[in-house]
Amino acid sequence: MPLRPRPFVAAALAVLIGFAAPALEAKTLRWGAAREIASLDPYSFGETFTLSVLNHVYEGLVRYTGDLKIEPALAERWENPTPTTWRFHLRRGVTFHNGDAFTADDVVASLARVSHPSSPLRGNLPAYRSATKVDDFTVDIEVAEPYPLLLNDLTNIFILGQKWMAANNALLPTDSGTGVEGYATTHANGTGPFKVDSRRPDAQTVFSRNERWWDKPAHNIDRIEFTPITSAATRVAALLSGEIDFTNVAPLQDLPRLSAAPGVKVLQTNELRTVFFAFNMRDALVESDVRNANPFRDPRVRNALYRAVDANAVQRRVMRGLSRTTGSLVAPAIPGYVPALDERPSFDAEAARKLLAEAGYPNGFSFLMNCTNDSLVNEEELCQAVASMWSRIGLRPVLNIGPRSQQTPKRVKGEFDVIPFGWANEPQIDAYSLLLQVMRTRNAAGGVFNWGSWGDARIDTLIDRAGTELDPAKRIPLMTEALTLAKQDTLFIPVHQQPMAWATRQAVRSIVQASDNKPRLWLTVLD
Amino acid sequence: MLVFIVKRVLNAAGVMLAVAALAFATFRFVGDPVEMMLNEQASLSQRQELRERLGLDRSLPAQYAAFVVNAAQGDFGISYRNQQDVFPLIVERFPATFELVIVATVLSLLIGLPLGVYTAIHRRSAFAQLLQWVSVLGVSLPSFAVGILFILVFSVSLGWLPAFGRGQVVQLGWWSTGFLTKSGLTALILPGITLSQCQITLVMRLVRAEMLEVMRTDFVRFARARGLPERAVRFRHALRNCLMPVITVTGLQVGNLIAFALVTETVFQWPGMGLLFVQAVSFVDIPVMAAYLMVVSAVFVAVNMLVDLTYGLVDPRLRQDAVTGGGHGK
Numbered sequence: 001m002p003l004r005p006r007p008f009v010a011a012a013l014a015v016l017i018g019f020a021a022p023a024l025e026a027k028t029l030r031w032g033a034a035r036e037i038a039s040l041d042p043y044s045f046g047e048t049f050t051l052s053v054l055n056h057v058y059e060g061l062v063r064y065t066g067d068l069k070i071e072p073a074l075a076e077r078w079e080n081p082t083p084t085t086w087r088f089h090l091r092r093g094v095t096f097h098n099g100d101a102f103t104a105d106d107v108v109a110s111l112a113r114v115s116h117p118s119s120p121l122r123g124n125l126p127a128y129r130s131a132t133k134v135d136d137f138t139v140d141i142e143v144a145e146p147y148p149l150l151l152n153d154l155t156n157i158f159i160l161g162q163k164w165m166a167a168n169n170a171l172l173p174t175d176s177g178t179g180v181e182g183y184a185t186t187h188a189n190g191t192g193p194f195k196v197d198s199r200r201p202d203a204q205t206v207f208s209r210n211e212r213w214w215d216k217p218a219h220n221i222d223r224i225e226f227t228p229i230t231s232a233a234t235r236v237a238a239l240l241s242g243e244i245d246f247t248n249v250a251p252l253q254d255l256p257r258l259s260a261a262p263g264v265k266v267l268q269t270n271e272l273r274t275v276f277f278a279f280n281m282r283d284a285l286v287e288s289d290v291r292n293a294n295p296f297r298d299p300r301v302r303n304a305l306y307r308a309v310d311a312n313a314v315q316r317r318v319m320r321g322l323s324r325t326t327g328s329l330v331a332p333a334i335p336g337y338v339p340a341l342d343e344r345p346s347f348d349a350e351a352a353r354k355l356l357a358e359a360g361y362p363n364g365f366s367f368l369m370n371c372t373n374d375s376l377v378n379e380e381e382l383c384q385a386v387a388s389m390w391s392r393i394g395l396r397p398v399l400n401i402g403p404r405s406q407q408t409p410k411r412v413k414g415e416f417d418v419i420p421f422g423w424a425n426e427p428q429i430d431a432y433s434l435l436l437q438v439m440r441t442r443n444a445a446g447g448v449f450n451w452g453s454w455g456d457a458r459i460d461t462l463i464d465r466a467g468t469e470l471d472p473a474k475r476i477p478l479m480t481e482a483l484t485l486a487k488q489d490t491l492f493i494p495v496h497q498q499p500m501a502w503a504t505r506q507a508v509r510s511i512v513q514a515s516d517n518k519p520r521l522w523l524t525v526l527d
Numbered sequence: 528m529l530v531f532i533v534k535r536v537l538n539a540a541g542v543m544l545a546v547a548a549l550a551f552a553t554f555r556f557v558g559d560p561v562e563m564m565l566n567e568q569a570s571l572s573q574r575q576e577l578r579e580r581l582g583l584d585r586s587l588p589a590q591y592a593a594f595v596v597n598a599a600q601g602d603f604g605i606s607y608r609n610q611q612d613v614f615p616l617i618v619e620r621f622p623a624t625f626e627l628v629i630v631a632t633v634l635s636l637l638i639g640l641p642l643g644v645y646t647a648i649h650r651r652s653a654f655a656q657l658l659q660w661v662s663v664l665g666v667s668l669p670s671f672a673v674g675i676l677f678i679l680v681f682s683v684s685l686g687w688l689p690a691f692g693r694g695q696v697v698q699l700g701w702w703s704t705g706f707l708t709k710s711g712l713t714a715l716i717l718p719g720i721t722l723s724q725c726q727i728t729l730v731m732r733l734v735r736a737e738m739l740e741v742m743r744t745d746f747v748r749f750a751r752a753r754g755l756p757e758r759a760v761r762f763r764h765a766l767r768n769c770l771m772p773v774i775t776v777t778g779l780q781v782g783n784l785i786a787f788a789l790v791t792e793t794v795f796q797w798p799g800m801g802l803l804f805v806q807a808v809s810f811v812d813i814p815v816m817a818a819y820l821m822v823v824s825a826v827f828v829a830v831n832m833l834v835d836l837t838y839g840l841v842d843p844r845l846r847q848d849a850v851t852g853g854g855h856g857k
Contacts, residue, residue, distance in 0.1 A: 027680040036806065046566030120582070129742030176814070177528040177580030179602070185610050201609070202620070202798035202806075203692055214708050228693050229796045230805070233675045238690045255662075343724075403797045405558025412562070426567070437567055449569050 007126045027509070027526045028223040031519070032235050032244035034203050038227040041184040042158040042171045044114060046120045048426055051156060052518035054225065056207060057097075058158030058190035061088055061107065062151050064431070064525050066512035068333055068429055070151050074102065074159055074191065081469060083130075083146040094214045096161045097188075097195040104133040109171060109324045110161035111141070111342035118175040124427065125153050126445065135283040146468045147526075148475055150426040164189045166244060190250055193217060193522040194224060201299075205469045219522050238263060239503055252320060252377065261424040270324040271500040271517045272331045273424035277305070277386070280452040286369035287398060288417065295365055296403060296417070303345070303491040305418075308393045309386055309493060310347045316338075318381045322499035329483055329498050334516050336431025336479035337474070343485060352393045364394030365432040370416035372404040377498045379420060386495075411451050419451070424497065426516060431479040435463045439486060454492075459485050535543040535835075544595065546824040548767075550817055551591040559583075560607050560811040581607070594817060603821070604814035608807070613818040617722055617800055621822075622702045623693060624792070628784040630719035630790035632777060640773070642768060643734025647742070650735075658731070665728035670787075674721040674794035683699060683716060685846030687724035691796035733776060737769035771838070778834035782827035788823050 033053075038045035042054045055063075075088040085270040094102035111131040114121050125149035143150060143354050165171045168183035169487040188196040193215070207224040209217075227244065229235040232251040240245045250258060259266045279296040280286060295301045311325045327344035330337050349383035356364060356458050356513060371383035380401055397418065400407075410421055425433040440446040440463050441455035462482040469475040486492065500517050512523040561578050563784025568578075584595065595642045597604065603613040626728030637856050640731060646655040682690035694710030696703040741747060742765055796802070807815035 007673070040606045045564060045608055046569070047564065059575040094591050106634065117576070120564050120569075121566070123565055126568060126570070154819070174605070175580070176580070176610060177577070179605050181605060181612055182610065200696075200798065201616075202796070202802055225795070227692065230802070231671075231675075231794050231796065234678060234691050234794055234796060235674075237678045237683050241686055241690055243682070263557070271779050303690050303698075403558075403564070403809075405809065406556065408562050409559045412559070428568075433567065444572070445570060448569070449567070504736075512728055 001343045004032065017404045026222040027220055028225060028228070028391070029246060029524065029526060030225045030244045030522065031320065031521075032166050032238050033227045034228070034232070034247075034249035035230060037186045037205070037226075039174075040188045040199065041174065041182055042160075042245045043121045043158075044118050044125070044182070048057065048518070050468050051158075051427075054158065054188075054190075055179050055192065055518070056194040056224070056521060057188050057192045059192045059488065060157050060159065061090075061154050064142065064429070064514070064516070066153055066451075066514055066520060068080055068514055068516060070155065074107075078151075080125055080470070081140075084143050086143065086150055087134070088139045088141065090139065091214060092137055095212055096164065096191055097210060098161070098164060100161050100163050100189075102159070102161070102191055103136045106161040107135075107158055108133050108138045110157070110159045112164070113171060113173055113277075114157055115162065116173050117521065118180075119173040121157070121173075129154075138186050146470055147428050148467075148470050148472070149428050149432060152430055156427040158190065160304060161185065161189055167509045169443055174456065185506045193219065194221075197223075205239060207347065217522065220231045220345050220522050220526055221521060221524060239505065242505060245452065245505045245507045246502070246519075248502050248517070250324060250501040252499060252501060255320075255322075255501055258503050260423050262504055265505075266470040266503050267503055267513045268322060268501040269512070269513060269515060270331070270497040270517050271424065272329055272429070273376075273383070273422045274326060274329055274497045275420055275422045275498060276329055277309075277417055277495065278421045278452055279454065279492075281454045282412065282452070284369055285365075285417045286310060286415055290361075290395075295359065295361055296367075298357045298359045302357040302493070304359070304393065305390060305395070306493045307345055307348050307355070308352040308395075309495070310389055311344060311495060313387055313389075314382065314495060318378050318385050319499060322501075324494035324499075325375075325488070326494050329486065329492060329494055330425060330516065334429060334431050335423050335476050336435075336482050336483060341480070341483055349389075349393050356393060362394075364396055365416035366396035366398060368415075369397045369399050369411055369418045369496060370407055371401045371420055372407045373397065373401055375404040376420060376422045380497070382420060387479060394478065414451055414453070416452070420495070420502050421449075421492075423449075424516070429516065431483060432463075432466055435459075435479060435482055439463070439482070439491070456485065456489065456491070528598070533834075535803050535828075539825070539832075540761055543821060543824050543829055546820055547595060547598070548591060551587060551594065554813050554816065555587065556806065557813075557816075558811040560813060563810045564607055576640040577821060594808045597819075598753070598821065600669050604741040604789045606807075606812055606815045608810045608812045608815070612681075613814045616753045616815065616820055617803065617822055618701065619703075620702065620798060620800045620803050623797060624788050624801060625719055626705060627715065627722060627788055627791070627797060627799060628781060630715050631723035631726060631784055631788075634719055634723040635730050636773075636777065636796050638723075639727045639730025640734055643731040644738060644761070646731065647654065647738030648761065650739070662731055665724055669790075670721050670724060671790050671794050673724055674791060677717045677721060678794075690717075692796060718797055722784060723790045726777075727783065729775060729776065729780070733767075733773055734769055737772060738765055743801050774837055775834055778830055778837065782823075782830045786823050787827050850852070 001041055029247050037050040037053045037263060038047055040320045042051060042058050059073045062070050062071040065071050076091045078086055078088045081087055108131050111421055113206045115125055115128055127143040129142040129144050134140055170183040174180055174182040193210055197206040197208045199205040205226040209222050229238055235247055236254045239247055255266050256266050275467055279297060284292055284294055314324050322351050328337055328341035369383060371379055373380040383399060390397050422439055423434050436446040438449045441460050442450050459482045462478050466478040503515055507526055509525045509527045512520055565574060606616055642658055646658050668732050678690045681688045681711050693705050694714035694715060695708040696705050696711055697707040705715055713775050747760060747765055750764050789805055792799045792801040793805050804819045
């Protein structure tokens with residue numbers, strides 16, 4: 001019998017293969033993180049990492065691109081009818097994971113929830129006053145005064161479904177003060193590229209691809225298995241043994257070993273967080289042999305300390321050659337940065353000694369350095385190295401090192417003479433964050449982290465003007481000017497931008513690593 | 528018996544009140560939870576407001592009193608970090624810790640008892656000497672180092688066993704168990720051995736010392752004189768008389784193991800209570816820390832009580848009806 005083609009069977013096979021192939025090749029990314037997310041509720045704990053993970057499930061009106069530019073997300077466009085009103089035109093045809101359609105009601109309900117007095121994220125919308133629905137796809141947001149950074153703030157405010165919240169009694173945020181729990185803590189319903197399939201806290205949270213996502217996916221991931229692995233050595237071992245494909249926290253001391261391992265790739269760059277030393281600028285030092293005076297108030301003394309720091313040695317020895325030495329208080333990616341800020345005075349211990357003598361301290365003086373051992377990268381080693389550099393010009397720093405949870409309350413109370421300080425300018429990704437929260441003299445709105453009473457009236461004026469200037473072409477130079485004044489006065493001693501490292505296995509073909517250190521897996525391609 | 532139990536329960540309440548008091552005295556030093564809960568943008572007044580709403584502005588005795596009153600009603604508050612009721616949070620993780628501790632205890636008995644008997648009977652043999660020496664190593668190596676070493680050998684180099692986690696678990700009501708799946712069982716091996724490491728040594732040395740002691744006593748000599756086989760003398764007479772202290776210590780150690788499983792849990796990312804506690808400490812999650820300490824001290828007290836009760840079962844002299852009980856080798 002002659003062989004005849006069998007069109008039916010061939011077609012059936014083709015269909016079978018066509019359907020079966022993607023199922024067989026379900027692309028899974030196993031992600032080993034350094035810690036567990038606090039909750040599935042994006043308004044329950046003001047932690048950058050938790051929010052960055054939840055951003056795969058929930059989205060804001062706007063979002064950051066892979067190179068940290070703001071782009072439309074749930075809002076398609078916006079305008080300012082008045083300087084204090086922002087009108088957002090929402091994207092049509094977006095659905096939540098449970099099938100509900102996305103409308104203006106969801107935006108209004110979410111903003112009401114996040115700005116509720118018991119919401120820990122309320123501070124993320126400092127200028128927010130109210131939100132009103134104009135029609136189903138238009139929302140007006142009122143701010144207290146002309147405020148340039150609303151879009152930056154909104155990247156971090158994720159939108160929850162109004163119907164879903166109402167049905168599950170979750171219209172209000174959780175409240176640990178009065179013991180109010182919430183459905184959204186353990187359930188999620190967003191609009192984002194991934195939905196939550198299952199969650200076992202401290203063990204595994206599984207995300208799967210949202211087939212109905214409004215955006216054209218740049219990723220090809222079907223499933224993400226998120227596992228926190230707290231112990232760094234175990235995380236490295238899990239990557240080496242192939243039990244995870246990706247970690248967003250690769251320990252710096254293990255980078256050479258990871259790079260040498262077959263099938264493992266290390267991605268290393270510098271993060272936004274800039275580390276600098278800050279001074280106690282009150283009337284007297286906290287712990288010193290100089291009484292009734294504060295040597296740090298003299299710019300020559302601050303300058304002496306600056307010039308005594310051998311930044312290259314710090315970079316090579318303490319940071320294993322991985323940090324970016326800087327003279328600026330903000331990283332290059334932050335609006336407000338200009339290259340001139342990055343210049344450092346040359347390292348010169350002799351000149352430093354002379355400056356100290358000129359200021360009346362030829363024999364140096366003692367002071368208290370408050371450092372932690374768990375917040376900045378290699379902070380303990382950094383403090384020890386810099387303290388010994390300062391000892392070489394005759395100063396007598398007294399090191400006090402402890403965990404962050406213990407040291408922070410002391411810092412808040414001003415019980416220090418010198419501290420290393422790290423600021424990433426997140427979530428705004430704008431120098432205004434540093435200027436307002438750290439550098440400004442304390443007032444109702446700012447200076448929360450002005451722990452040492454530093455500051456300068458000229459700088460305050462510039463900050464306040466930048467805070468209400470809507471035109472970026474005018475606003476950014478104002479911030480640069482403020483940063484330049486701080487530099488001229490040596491208000492702080494900039495050291496470096498911290499290194500950050502991720503590691504992946506072969507399964508990951510490409511991944512976007514932005515300097516805000518947030519994984520954006522909707523931009524990741526697997527092999 | 529009833530009086531005994533009532534006394535014990537009152538005792539336990541006293542112990543737990545004291546533990547809570549100590550805990551609250553130390554919480555002052557672990558840091559400020561408000562700084563952890565709010566992010567950089569929060570203003571000073573928002574910080575102060577949250578502090579007041581959490582009741583952290585009150586005096587220490589007032590905070591302690593409020594905790595005791597609420598805890599007595601079974602309300603341990605809400606975790607600052609997870610925003611969930613603390614008690615279910617801990618209960619959810621209890622099975623993981625408990626199964627790990629059970630495995631470690633069983634392993635320590637399975638390995639420690641025979642080794643102890645062996646080293647006692649053949650105490651001059653080279654192998655027994657070697658075991659003695661290795662056991663010193665066992666108590667002196669910190670368990671996190673041993674855990675990492677196991678991971679490097681069995682997960683990274685050999686690829687036999689998972690480096691972290693509990694594998695697949697099966698949910699039986701509120702209890703999650705890893706005993707019913709292959710991946711759950713393989714995941715128990717490394718952390719189980721790591722946790723039992725000190726315990727094995729302890730059981731072995733204890734059995735050895737007790738055996739040496741008992742083998743010298745008169746009744747063993749008489750048993751031999753009666754012509755009983757050496758096997759029966761060793762295991763039915765001598766070993767049985769050694770078991771009292773072994774049970775006591777093993778029982779008491781269960782409490783210890785639950786409390787100190789946190790090191791093993793951290794190394795192996797074992798989703799148990801210890802891991803929860805370690806994270807709570809780093810985020811100054813006071814309700815979780817307080818409740819965890821309460822649960823662990825309750826376990827300690829309960830285990831102590833159980834051990835006391837078990838004594839009666841093993842040692843006929845402690846039973847009231849012991850008169851009818853009869854002697855050795857019945």
